Amino acid sequence: MTLAIDIGGATRIYPVIGDPIAQVQTPRLINPLFAEHGLDIVSVPVHTPAVRLRDVWEALRVTPNVAGIAVTVPHKVSAAGLCSSLTDAARAVGAVNTVRRAEDGAMHGALFDGVGFVEGLGDERKRLEGSTVLLIGAGGAGRAIAHALAAEKIARLHIVDERSDAAAMAASMVNQGKGCAIATTAWPDFASCGVVINATPLGLKPGDAMPLSESCIRTDMLIADIAALDRETPLLAAARRLGCATSDGDAMLKAQLGLVAGFIAGLPAGALLSQDPTAIR
Amino acid sequence: MTLAIDIGGATRIYPVIGDPIAQVQTPRLINPLFAEHGLDIVSVPVHTPAVRLRDVWEALRVTPNVAGIAVTVPHKVSAAGLCSSLTDAARAVGAVNTVRRAEDGAMHGALFDGVGFVEGLGDERKRLEGSTVLLIGAGGAGRAIAHALAAEKIARLHIVDERSDAAAMAASMVNQGKGCAIATTAWPDFASCGVVINATPLGLKPGDAMPLSESCIRTDMLIADIAALDRETPLLAAARRLGCATSDGDAMLKAQLGLVAGFIAGLPAGALLSQDPTAIR
Numbered sequence: 001m002t003l004a005i006d007i008g009g010a011t012r013i014y015p016v017i018g019d020p021i022a023q024v025q026t027p028r029l030i031n032p033l034f035a036e037h038g039l040d041i042v043s044v045p046v047h048t049p050a051v052r053l054r055d056v057w058e059a060l061r062v063t064p065n066v067a068g069i070a071v072t073v074p075h076k077v078s079a080a081g082l083c084s085s086l087t088d089a090a091r092a093v094g095a096v097n098t099v100r101r102a103e104d105g106a107m108h109g110a111l112f113d114g115v116g117f118v119e120g121l122g123d124e125r126k127r128l129e130g131s132t133v134l135l136i137g138a139g140g141a142g143r144a145i146a147h148a149l150a151a152e153k154i155a156r157l158h159i160v161d162e163r164s165d166a167a168a169m170a171a172s173m174v175n176q177g178k179g180c181a182i183a184t185t186a187w188p189d190f191a192s193c194g195v196v197i198n199a200t201p202l203g204l205k206p207g208d209a210m211p212l213s214e215s216c217i218r219t220d221m222l223i224a225d226i227a228a229l230d231r232e233t234p235l236l237a238a239a240r241r242l243g244c245a246t247s248d249g250d251a252m253l254k255a256q257l258g259l260v261a262g263f264i265a266g267l268p269a270g271a272l273l274s275q276d277p278t279a280i281r
Numbered sequence: 282m283t284l285a286i287d288i289g290g291a292t293r294i295y296p297v298i299g300d301p302i303a304q305v306q307t308p309r310l311i312n313p314l315f316a317e318h319g320l321d322i323v324s325v326p327v328h329t330p331a332v333r334l335r336d337v338w339e340a341l342r343v344t345p346n347v348a349g350i351a352v353t354v355p356h357k358v359s360a361a362g363l364c365s366s367l368t369d370a371a372r373a374v375g376a377v378n379t380v381r382r383a384e385d386g387a388m389h390g391a392l393f394d395g396v397g398f399v400e401g402l403g404d405e406r407k408r409l410e411g412s413t414v415l416l417i418g419a420g421g422a423g424r425a426i427a428h429a430l431a432a433e434k435i436a437r438l439h440i441v442d443e444r445s446d447a448a449a450m451a452a453s454m455v456n457q458g459k460g461c462a463i464a465t466t467a468w469p470d471f472a473s474c475g476v477v478i479n480a481t482p483l484g485l486k487p488g489d490a491m492p493l494s495e496s497c498i499r500t501d502m503l504i505a506d507i508a509a510l511d512r513e514t515p516l517l518a519a520a521r522r523l524g525c526a527t528s529d530g531d532a533m534l535k536a537q538l539g540l541v542a543g544f545i546a547g548l549p550a551g552a553l554l555s556q557d558p559t560a561i562r
Contacts, residue, residue: 005286007312009297009305009326016290021346024290031288044325045290047346059340065302065328 005035007042012065014043014264017056017079018072021047026070029253033261041067041264050074057082061105068100068264069107076140083109092173093143098260110263113141114148116256117197117226121247125152127194127222132156134188136211137199138163138170141226145199146183150174157183158193161200190216198225203233214238222246228253286316288323293346295324295545298337298360299353302328307351310534314542322348322545331355338363342386349381349545350388357392357421364390373454374424379541391544394422395429397537398478398507402528406433408475408503413437415469417492418480419444419451422507426480427464431455438464439474442481471497479506484514495519503527509534 014034016026027043034041048056053075060066071079076095080086083099087110090096096109118125133154135146138161149157157174161167164185171183198211204227212235217223223239228249232240239246262268295315297307308324315322329337334356341347352360357376361367364380368391371377377390399406414435416427419442430438431454438455442448445466452464479492485508493516498504504520509530513521520527543549 005288007286007308007323007325008303009308010303011308011326013325013327022289022291027288027290027292042288042325044288044294044323045292045346046294046344048344052340052343055336055343056340059333059337062333062336063327063329065326 005031005042006040008040010040010065012041012067014041014067014070015046015060016043016070016072017046017048017053017060017075019047019049019074021045024072026072029257030070030261033257034265037261037265039261039265043070048075050078053078054082061101061107064103066101068098070098070260071096071109080109083107085109087111089114089144089147092147092177093140095140095144098263100264100266110260111144112256112259112263113144113252114146116259117145117224117252118148118152119255119259120251120253121222121224122251124222124245124247127245128152128154130155131194132158132188132192133195133197134158134160134193134212135170135197135199136160137201138166139199142166142199143170143173145197145226146170146174147177150177150182154182154195156188158188159183159185160187161185190218193218193221195222196224198227198233198235201227203227203235204229208234210234210238217242217244219243225249226252286312286323287321289321291321291346293322293348295322295348295351296327296341297324297351297353298327298329298334298356300328300330300355302326305353307353310538311351311542314538315546318542318546320542320546324351329356331359334359335363342382342388345384347382349379351379351541352377352390361390364388366390368392370395370425370428373428373458374421376421376425379544381545381547391541392425393537393540393544394425394533395427397540398426398505398533399429399433400536400540401532401534402503402505403532405503405526405528408526409433409435411436412475413439413469413473414476414478415439415441415474415493416451416478416480417441418482419447420480423447423480424451424454426478426507427451427455428458431458431463435463435476437469439469440464440466441468442466471499474499474502476503477505479504479508479514479516482508484508484516485510489515491515491519498523498525500524506530507533 080096084106085108090109090111100108159167159170167185174183175181202208202211222245224247225233225236226249361377365387366389371390371392381389440448440451448466455464456462483489483492503526505528506514506517507530
């Protein structure tokens with residue numbers, strides 16, 4: 001994709017740091033969004049080996065025209081430790097995927113995986129209210145989603161993971177944040193389960209097993225899968241065959257990009273989710 | 282100007298470092314050249330206060346997808362001291378305006394002001410052969426031009442500057458490099474002077490004095506002024522009125538950009554001066 005972009009001396013930069021770097025999609029995805037909203041910011045890849053993270057971080061921190069930093073593998077946890085402040089989600093999960101640089105060099109870290117997932121549900125988001133939710137996978141993305149779900153009016157959250165300690169940590173984070181025990185690490189009764197979320201990597205590779213048996217899927221469920229692929233995961237394919245409502249990784253990613261761009265530009269939360277581009281000029 | 286540019290994860294970056302930064306033209310000028318020649322490199326401004334030069338330099342040096350660094354005020358001299366190696370011109374003048382990063386992090390500094398000036402003369406370059414040349418101004422740009430002129434077959438080089446020590450240093454550099462005394466700090470006999478070059482800032486500001494009296498200009502002279510403005514300097518205006526051949530800062534800048542882009546991309550010297558874009562693919 002070729003985009004219209006105008007890089008001048010007054011342009012601010014939004015480097016994405018990671019290792020490897022060639023596969024990162026941040027510049028291609030977010031630069032059109034910056035341009036569309038009249039924000040003079042450009043994202044560029046900055047290949048950052050883990051042993052160089054501190055040097056690169058410090059240089060970006062002292063560079064006045066750095067608007068922020070997009071953080072990807074393997075730096076999401078280490079970068080959280082380098083921030084001056086963190087959003088609630090970033091602190092709870094212990095990871096960042098984007099950092100805003102203030103004029104004085106203060107670095108404010110955020111994690112939008114979870115809220116991006118919830119926003120990406122669109123109209124289906126209303127299903128969360130009063131629902132029993134099954135979240136499969138308690139890795140970084142799963143923890144972020146669990147944190148965001150805790151802010152919704154769900155009835156119960158079942159967090160399952162092969163690594164039982166990871167599931168227990170995530171459930172504990174939710175219950176501490178919520179102040180009551182809505183999260184558990186047991187599988188739910190599928191008859192009363194309204195929402196199923198796959199936050200494991202299962203389905204990314206052809207031939208992967210399903211994260212749960214197709215026989216557990218009921219037609220009135222919302223089935224979500226965070227994989228952003230150019231094809232359906234087996235879970236989503238099965239859910240759509242059965243007539244379920246579904247949500248995929250693209251919806252999550254798209255919602256997240258708007259949140260990230262608005263955060264970096266210092267706009268009010270959700271400003272770039274608005275359909276009215278003049279709202280943020 | 283909006284240009285077609287595609288920044289992806291595999292794109293290499295060519296930051297321009299300087300302070301202030303908002304006025305730098307490097308990204309707008311060189312990005313179209315990179316794109317036109319199929320080079321997946323993008324230039325972005327990196328605002329670098331002098332006290333932060335070492336931190337930023339070190340971070341860029343260890344970043345594998347940094348193709349090089351464009352260096353502008355106030356870093357041209359300090360950056361030369363940070364390079365692992367220098368071109369002849371950069372070493373002689375003691376300044377760099379561009380640096381190529383090798384895969385192992387070695388930084389090779391270059392200065393293209395002088396050779397850019399000579400290349401920018403185009404067909405008029407042949408006038409240098411056997412000529413007496415007057416160079417007014419022995420600052421950074423003047424020294425770079427003096428160095429490049431020493432590689433041409435000129436007969437005599439007169440270098441004048443209000444700061445007589447600067448003129449003497451430049452003349453000494455030329456004579457040492459040439460191995461014979463072709464350069465002097467005296468004004469020439471204008472009757473035998475074929476080329477006049479203004480490398481002072483005189484003419485940049487409205488109302489500036491002429492760098493030499495109009496009465497010294499002869500119609501068979503080549504008059505060059507390195508100012509890159511959207512209007513004529515008084516010197517060039519006078520020269521054109523008199524029917525002299527002229528060369529301006531735009532020609533120098535354009536030639537220099539081709540040299541810089543080719544150097545950064547690791548192409549043979551002058552590859553991007555070719556009119557055939559397939560030559561460098």
